[in-house]
Amino acid sequence: MERVAIIGAAQTKYERNKPDTFAEMIYEVVSKALEDAGITIKEVDNVVSVSSDFWDGRTISSMAISDASGAFGKDITTVEGDGTFGALYGMMRILSGSFGCTVVCAHHKGTESNMRGITNTAFDPLVERRLGLDSINSAALQARRYMSKWGVWEEQFARVSVKNHGNAMRNPLAMLPMEITVDDVMASRKLADPLKLLDCSPVTDGAAALILAAERNAKKWTTNKKRVWMKGVGHCSDAFRLGDRDLADTRALKQAAKKAYAMAGISDPLKEIDVAEICDAFSYMELMWLEGLGFCDDGMGAEFVERGHADFDGALPVNPSGGRLSAHPVQVAGLAAMAECVLQVRGEAGERQVDGVETALAHGINGMCGQAHCVWILGK
Amino acid sequence: MGIETAGAAAVPRRSQRRFKQVREVIDALRHGTRRNTRRLAAKREVKQLSDWKDQVEVMVHHGKISVPYSWTVGSTLSKWYVLMRDKGEIWANRCPSCGKVYVPPKIKCNDCYKDMNDWVKLPGTGILESYTVVHYSEPVIQPQEPPIIYGLVKMDGADTAMVHLMGEVEPEQLMVGMRVEAVMSEEREANIFDIRYFRPSAGGEA
Amino acid sequence: MGKRVGIIGVGQTHHAAKRLDASGVELIAEAVTRALDDAQLTIKDIDAVVIGNMDHFENINYVDMWAADGLGSCMKPVFKVTTGGTTGTTVGACGYYHAASGLFDVVMAVGWEKNSESDTQAAISTCANPTLERDSFAGAIGPLATEYSMYMKAYGATEEDAARVAARDRNNACNNPFAHIRQHVTVEEVLASPMLSYPIKFLDMCPRSDGACAVIFAVEEKAKRLCPRPAWVHCSVVRHDYTHFGDLEWTWMPTLERATAEAYRLAGIHDPLKELDVCELYLPASTCGVKWMDSCWFCEKGGAPELIRKGTFEMDGELPINPSGGVISCNPIGATALIRVGEAAWQIMGRAGDRQVEGAKKAMATGFGGCSWSDVFILGADLP
Secondary structure (H helix, E strand, O other), X not given: OOOEEEEEEEEOOOEOOOOOOHHHHHHHHHHXXXXXXXXXXXXXXXXXXXXXXXXXXXXXXXXXXXXOOOOOOOEEEEEOOOHHHHHHHHHHHHHOOOOOEXXXXXXXXXXXXXXXXXXXXXXXXXXXXXXXXXXXXXXXXXXXXXHHHHOOOHHHHHHHHHHHHHHXXXXXXXXXXXXXXXXXXXXXXXXXXXXXXXXXXXXXXXXXXXXXXXXXXXXXXXXXXXXXXXXXXXXXXXXXXXXXXXXOOOHHHXXXXXXXXXXXXXXXXXXXXXXXXXXXXXXXXXXXXXXXXXXXXXXXXXXXXXXXXXXXXXXXXXXXXXXXXHOOOHHHHHHHHHHHHHHHHHOXXXXXXXXXXXXXXXXXXXXXXXXXXXXXXEEO | OOHHHHHHHOOOHHHHHHHHHHHHHHHHHHOOOOOOHHHHHHHHHHHHHHHHHOOOOOOOOOOOOOOOXXXXXXXXXXXXXXXHHHHOOEEEEEOOOOOOEEOOOOOEOOOOOOEOOEEEEEOOEEEEEEEEEEOOOOOOOOOOOXXXXXXXXXXXXXXOXXXXXXXXXXXXXXXXXXXXXXXXXXXXXXXXXXXXXEEEEEEEEO | OOOOEEEEEEEEOOOEOOOOOOOHHHHHHHHHHHHHHHHOOOHHHOOEEEEEOOHHHHOOOOHHHHOHHHHOOOOEOEEEEOOHHHHHHHHHHHHHHHHHOOOOOEEEEEEEEEHHHEOHHHHHHOOOOOOOOHHHOOOOHHHHHHHHHHHHHHHOOOHHHHHHHHHHHXXXXXXXXXXXXXXXXXXXXXXXXXXXXXXXXXXXXXXXXXXXXXXXXXXXXXHHHHOOXXXXXXXXXXXXXXXXXXXXXXXXXXXXXXXXHHHHXXXXXXXHHHHOOEEEOOOOEOOHHHHHHHHOOOOOOOOHHHHHHHOOOOOOOOOOEXXXXXXXXXXXXXXXXXXXXXXXXXXXXXXXXXHOOOOOOEEEEEEEEOOOEEEEEEEEOOOO
């Protein structure tokens, strides 16, 4: 199978109430990503945009950015969901032999919309929607279920928040760099028991773009150092209704990870993966996903983090960018995670660079309480 | 008939021109030093763009998408809601293949993708698997003023759990694993609020 | 290089103005079950699922997650793509690329719509730029009417030409058991039907339907094993260039012209009128069935009326278009474009029943979406 490389990556600064329009943000990241790759829009033959009609308040939301993404006269399509899925479609289109170079871009302006109202519409209008469920209170149900299944404490969730906000201090693009303590998290405003304000990711505006290229093009256009190979990918979706799944179980993630690891030839993820950007939309999620990704046994995520394994200088630095807890532009999140991994593999991550990264893992989720997952292995 | 000349010729001239302009602006951003007057002009334009951007009064337009919706309930959930409305009973359905019992009922089994034609009546009691107390207010979606307590209830006789409101309970009394029972509404309209809420039941912790 | 891919199964619901008997998820299940039956597979044989819709049409966010029960997608890879009116062809293309990439062997693409549940025109209006055009833009009929009146002025086409297309598609639908509207009409009846927006009359325009469609794609090895006569995908092309409405060309369809030109190039077609055996075109109004024929390269610009008057695109003509009755007979929007692909595939597979074009070996299906999206599929009986 031909390989596909990421040859360019760019992100905006993540902010609240960004003054830029969708098109301005996308123009910024696509231009920067092209510059990063050292190619022009001429070399690009197709565009995959990632956006959501609900969040954008616009049917066919990709129309707002198709010109800004450089799609004029090109094959363009739109993925709705996490950015990791957009990147997957970009890769598929190249592997199909139809295209040689794909722009994948995602935008999100959470501050322009009503997050709770919008995530409420992800629930079945015939059953749960009228109860007033949204992303926060459903996550709270998952967090409590996870706590009671494995005997995990709220302070252990807080530890994740402390770590990731602290990591964000080294990331100039992050929105919430903060030196905080477990006590600060515990004392923050209660939103939905057991989740407090600092357990939850912020509403954020921002955009990100990746340039993907077929092996033949990647080798022609870029130096070895610039190329980051898409070595493995897997995605999988669990049942829809919260009660149809065991909310404390991560079987869909395990399935997705299994596929990605098999494709990348990884048998011992903790040993072979050097850094991970994992979806921490809520603090407890990082613990659950660490287990699902096979970095530790089920129920051991909290201990893994408490022992410092996930710290910036730990055995597996997790979310050195500050993670979603420090900036969470929803559709962009997974693409941002991939862009961070690209920088880490290249050794261009500045102050947040982890030493000696050969292989990185990026992860994104779709739907409520991590119904669907997409796992990427990127490497030299 | 001009298929042979498709490709470039197929792009109308006006579009080609516009495409070129877009490209030039992007090129100019990247190769600003090239001695191409048109490119430099484009670059100057971009530069100026950011100059006046600093002083512009940025407007925000507010809008609301108001589209009326209705949702067909479908045979399976209609049956469930009508049984609830007319008899005050909670039913579930069972996969003919693996025997898994679902509540709320489903059109197909998650695992077997089989039609679900077996219906079973549930006693309306169960165990609280998880709960949350919501403190924030979001009138657009919330059915009542906060604090609102949600419970994830695994009902006796069912293999799946369902989310609903909790009532007649103080937040500090809540406990994972406690026995709960459904309280039906007096006035029932064949929707999810025909179950008023779940409340703690005799028997305490399971 | 990627894998060659064939369509091995198609399923669609019996479409109607209002399917009160089935929820959205139940409609999806109906189409999925029929596609599996058509391909003689079970849900376990499906490696990945692609679905799409327009969020504001049914007010369902994350439809890929919500539809799990109908899709049978629990613990499978699921993917959502969406591009408005072309969503059907977009999910089709995504299903095709899933398989062609070599990552998945058997992939199911699903489109669906419950138009009866919302105000479609109000939802469509939200596709316009909210700070510039939304307040002045209203629905889909106006722009289509405008472009045809300009075409009439430029090339001498008539309202009667459009009425001929309407009568053709509507009469063809009588041979299609799945079509929403199956009713014989004459050209005179179309001309006499109430005016919606000059020159488009009631019988020129598409309805709003409830329905769903599923198409199963498989890689070459599997397709050959599972299906006696797969419809091989020769190419899938998309073009779209909207920024503001004023930027659009109105007397022809530049995106369709470019998309078909690229598709013909990829499929090695030099004279589409002769080489194609049948077309399933996304014609939202009969007027498009006149004007857009130019943009499909069936004739020189302005040549369409003459071809239509000659009966070129009738069932017994040189290139039958829309044997299924097309979009003006049946329009569950999120599924509409995928139905075009499915119907074209059935023509190649020889499974189109009373609407079969005998010996069809090469077929084209298109998708059209609000604000100038044009998608093209070319399918063939022979391997690409």
